[in-house]
Amino acid sequence: MKLGRTFPTVRRALERSGRLADARYVERATMSAERTGSLGEVDPSSVPYFSVAVLPSRIDTPGTPDAPDASASGRPGEVVVVGLGPAGPLWLTPEARGELAAAEDLVGYTTYLDRVPVRPGQRRHPSDNKVEAERAEFALDLARRGRRVAVVSSGDPGVFAMATAVLEAASEEPYRDVPVRVLPGMTAAHAAAARAGAPLGHDYAVVSLSDRLKPWEVIAERLRAAAAADLVLALYNPGSRSRVWQVGKARELLLEHRAPDTPVVLGRDIGGPEESVRIIRLADLDPADVDMRTILLIGSSQTRTARRGDGTEIVWTPRRYPEG
Ligand code: SAH
Numbered sequence: 001m002k003l004g005r006t007f008p009t010v011r012r013a014l015e016r017s018g019r020l021a022d023a024r025y026v027e028r029a030t031m032s033a034e035r036t037g038s039l040g041e042v043d044p045s046s047v048p049y050f051s052v053a054v055l056p057s058r059i060d061t062p063g064t065p066d067a068p069d070a071s072a073s074g075r076p077g078e079v080v081v082v083g084l085g086p087a088g089p090l091w092l093t094p095e096a097r098g099e100l101a102a103a104e105d106l107v108g109y110t111t112y113l114d115r116v117p118v119r120p121g122q123r124r125h126p127s128d129n130k131v132e133a134e135r136a137e138f139a140l141d142l143a144r145r146g147r148r149v150a151v152v153s154s155g156d157p158g159v160f161a162m163a164t165a166v167l168e169a170a171s172e173e174p175y176r177d178v179p180v181r182v183l184p185g186m187t188a189a190h191a192a193a194a195r196a197g198a199p200l201g202h203d204y205a206v207v208s209l210s211d212r213l214k215p216w217e218v219i220a221e222r223l224r225a226a227a228a229a230d231l232v233l234a235l236y237n238p239g240s241r242s243r244v245w246q247v248g249k250a251r252e253l254l255l256e257h258r259a260p261d262t263p264v265v266l267g268r269d270i271g272g273p274e275e276s277v278r279i280i281r282l283a284d285l286d287p288a289d290v291d292m293r294t295i296l297l298i299g300s301s302q303t304r305t306a307r308r309g310d311g312t313e314i315v316w317t318p319r320r321y322p323e324g
Pocket residue numbers: 085086087153154155156157158159160161186187188189192235236237238267268269270271272291292293294295296
């Protein structure tokens with residue numbers, strides 16, 4: 001609120017509505033004589049024209065009523081499955097940002113929800129990483145009651161993430177009539193590839209090394225087939241504290257078809273504060289180097305590396321394939 005001569009009136013209004021203690025005062029912002037503080041403590045006779053009052057909305061104050069269920073107003077609810085990108089605000093699409101702002105309820109794994117700015121009036125439902133089906137049904141139940149729900153994943157929500165769990169539940173009663181939309185996001189493989197150059201520039205396959213939801217033999221078979229077909233590989237979920245041997249096994253399988261010095265991009269926490277990108281040889285791939293925040297890009301027989309004038313190493317896979 002703009003102040004100046006209106007200061008005493010604004011102060012009275014804040015006092016009457018019980019919000020004076022929350023109101024902030026800003027004077028000559030960014031100028032050398034800038035003054036900020038609690039509005040209640042400002043001397044009314046000292047208030048110049050260059051001043052404003054800022055009153056934040058209540059956030060999570062006990063006793064604040066929740067937004068009423070939209071079903072009461074007849075507006076249908078909806079589930080929007082949103083990907084946040086691999087890390088940071090730059091890789092969140094404007095479309096996803098808009099849906100996150102418009103949502104009444106946010107549902108997702110705690111670590112991902114923590115990446116979404118808190119908005120007054122929005123309800124947040126953080127959960128553990130393992131209960132995807134329950135989380136999906138929970139979101140659909142909210143939407144059935146008329147709520148506008150965003151289900152949050154990292155990266156792209158359709159790549160080893162929540163979109164499938166939501167669609168699986170939504171394909172059955174009682175959720176078949178609940179509107180569901182999936183918004184695209186940037187996936188970790190693309191962010192990591194861009195950091196290293198263009199290793200995914202030619203045909204590639206995407207495989208999750210996690211054997212929590214599929215048997216290892218299926219994974220091994222896919223790795224063999226992709227390696228035999230000379231596809232570049234993007235390997236998600238290469239390992240974690242409890243899954244430590246998969247990378248070693250994958251390396252052995254791939255070495256049956258690929259040269260030991262095949263370039264491998266080891267991308268960790270891409271876009272995040274601990275980002276690291278290393279280019280190594282397939283034969284040197286060490287399971288100790290991977291964790292839950294790591295993605296591996298394994299080159300094909302055509303993938304090349306080069307050192308540029310500034311000393312950086314780049315990797316790319318040419319689009320032209322040599323004729324048989
Ligand atoms: N839906 C996500 C993938 C979820 S599976 C996406 O599209 O990116 C989780 C795996 O993604 C991690 O084990 C890791 O392999 C990869 N990953 C996600 N974010 C990453 C990041 N910032 N840097 C490197 N790998 C990442």
